[in-house]
Amino acid sequence: MSHVRLLIGTRKGAFILTSDGSRRTWSISEPHFPGWEIYHLKGSPADPDHIYASQTSGWFGQQIQSSQDGGLTWSPVNNQFLYAGSPGVHQSHDGTAQPWQFKRIWHLEPSLHDPDSVLAGAEDAGLFQTSDGGLHWTEISGLRASESGPLWQPGAGGLCLHTILLHPTDPERIVIAISAAGAFRTDDAGKTWKPINKGLVSQYLPDPTAEIGHCVHHIAMHPQRPNTLFMQKHWDVMRSDDAGDHWTKISGNLPTDFGFVIDVHAHQPETIYVVPIKSDSEHFPLDGRLQVFRSRSGGNEWEPLTTGLPQQHCYVNVLRDAMAVDTLEECGIYFGTTGGQVYCSSDGGDSWNAITHDLPPVLSVEAQTLP
Amino acid sequence: MMGIGGVETTGCSHNIRVDLPLHLRRLAALPDQRHDLILEVPVPVTIASILDTLELRFPMLRGAIRDHVTHQRRPFLRYFACAEDWSHRHVDTPLPEAVLTGQEPLIILGAIAGGC
Numbered sequence: 001m002s003h004v005r006l007l008i009g010t011r012k013g014a015f016i017l018t019s020d021g022s023r024r025t026w027s028i029s030e031p032h033f034p035g036w037e038i039y040h041l042k043g044s045p046a047d048p049d050h051i052y053a054s055q056t057s058g059w060f061g062q063q064i065q066s067s068q069d070g071g072l073t074w075s076p077v078n079n080q081f082l083y084a085g086s087p088g089v090h091q092s093h094d095g096t097a098q099p100w101q102f103k104r105i106w107h108l109e110p111s112l113h114d115p116d117s118v119l120a121g122a123e124d125a126g127l128f129q130t131s132d133g134g135l136h137w138t139e140i141s142g143l144r145a146s147e148s149g150p151l152w153q154p155g156a157g158g159l160c161l162h163t164i165l166l167h168p169t170d171p172e173r174i175v176i177a178i179s180a181a182g183a184f185r186t187d188d189a190g191k192t193w194k195p196i197n198k199g200l201v202s203q204y205l206p207d208p209t210a211e212i213g214h215c216v217h218h219i220a221m222h223p224q225r226p227n228t229l230f231m232q233k234h235w236d237v238m239r240s241d242d243a244g245d246h247w248t249k250i251s252g253n254l255p256t257d258f259g260f261v262i263d264v265h266a267h268q269p270e271t272i273y274v275v276p277i278k279s280d281s282e283h284f285p286l287d288g289r290l291q292v293f294r295s296r297s298g299g300n301e302w303e304p305l306t307t308g309l310p311q312q313h314c315y316v317n318v319l320r321d322a323m324a325v326d327t328l329e330e331c332g333i334y335f336g337t338t339g340g341q342v343y344c345s346s347d348g349g350d351s352w353n354a355i356t357h358d359l360p361p362v363l364s365v366e367a368q369t370l371p
Numbered sequence: 372m373m374g375i376g377g378v379e380t381t382g383c384s385h386n387i388r389v390d391l392p393l394h395l396r397r398l399a400a401l402p403d404q405r406h407d408l409i410l411e412v413p414v415p416v417t418i419a420s421i422l423d424t425l426e427l428r429f430p431m432l433r434g435a436i437r438d439h440v441t442h443q444r445r446p447f448l449r450y451f452a453c454a455e456d457w458s459h460r461h462v463d464t465p466l467p468e469a470v471l472t473g474q475e476p477l478i479i480l481g482a483i484a485g486g487c
Binding site (some may be wrong): 033035036057058059060061062063076079080082 | 379392394395397398431433434435438439440445447448481482
């Protein structure tokens with residue numbers, strides 16, 4: 001019988017949650033790397049027991065950990081992330097020049113085919129790669145060296161490259177997103193990149209339709225439809241059907257379209273999920289009610305999903321990498337909150353159960369469906 | 372020649388006691404219990420030569436105490452020896468005799484810096 005393994009990154013360590021396919025009872029590991037911020041963990045699609053973790057600390061800097069046994073044991077790999085060439089400058093919040101400086105890895109994206117190949121999204125925004133399981137990291141410098149690089153400015157969370165989407169069949173196509181520069185795509189395996197932000201409107205920009213400067217929070221893609229991208233922007237939920245060349249707003253009847261996470265049902269490419277957050281000034285659910293919204297029509301028409309979720313006095317946030325889906329026949333949806341809850345729906349979102357209430361603030365959730 | 376606490380010294384190196392914070396002990400796969408790590412450090416014994424030796428023996432600590440390239444101390448870490456803060460002294464300054472003889476450790480300390 002299939003089972004599910006959840007990889008949970010939190011402010012104070014990593015946790016591994018496992019269940020059989022019923023997803024009714026869960027085992028929760030002891031904390032891995034206790035006391036460290038674990039921004040993200042992800043397993044190789046080619047070898048799910050080969051898992052990478054981004055471990056970081058304001059005191060001790062960045063570590064990358066690798067496990068070959070599904071997270072039972074870990075070994076640190078190389079943690080040196082050097083920007084290629086002379087790093088140059090980007091813009092600070094106030095528009096002044098700021099030297100590029102590595103701070104941490106936000107997101108790890110293992111190759112679809114090779115467990116030793118991984119992309120890593122950094123703050124300050126850069127894309128790094130390893131092809132030897134993390135023994136060496138090199139920058140894919142074409143991104144930061146693109147024409148707009150010196151104009152990028154950080155969002156409130158830093159100038160972070162937080163989203164990496166791999167095309168399922170075209171290894172030369174990669175989509176990434178940076179707060180607050182926007183979305184970018186390469187069609188030549190990283191040599192050149194172009195901004196893909198047409199159709200985004202951000203009222204906080206001097207030019208609301210500028211080519212760059214948009215605070216993209218997250219992008220999701222269904223592997224069967226890699227040209228269709230769904231974006232949760234700072235404000236606005238967006239959709240593109242041409243791999244990001246053009247975007248249209250699909251916020252529709254959402255009560256607020258600010259938020260961080262967005263994800264796609266494993267078997268229904270037009271069924272998408274968001275967790276609306278009240279505003280960029282108040283990072284908690286509207287009216288203290290935690291609601292996931294589902295659209296079965298690829299956007300615009302949304303329904304609230306509340307069964308099993310707290311409907312009063314709830315003031316948590318759900319961060320950008322903290323939602324995931326499994327691929328069991330009845331698709332499971334998972335998300336973690338800054339209050340330390342991890343919720344599971346084993347019926348596509350109709351109802352929810354808290355797997356745990358008491359983890360540290362959740363930074364990321366990944367789901368692995370295992371035989 | 373034997374220093375205090377069984378710390379040996381030779382003419383061209385000293386066995387130096389180093390006190391690491393918990394997170395770095397765990398990263399280096401050392402026991403949680405606070406204890407001195409003993410490193411054979413070539414003379415002259417300085418903070419730089421101790422860190423060179425430490426990182427050679429425990430490569431996973433590279434970048435965790437000082438920058439990979441510039442070797443600048445990470446901002447929330449401090450170096451103490453003989454009850455004095457050595458964080459702002461030049462890292463090539465010879466350490467006191469009490470450190471060389473093993474009477475005192477070099478303490479690498481994480482700042483008590485709030486956070487959440």
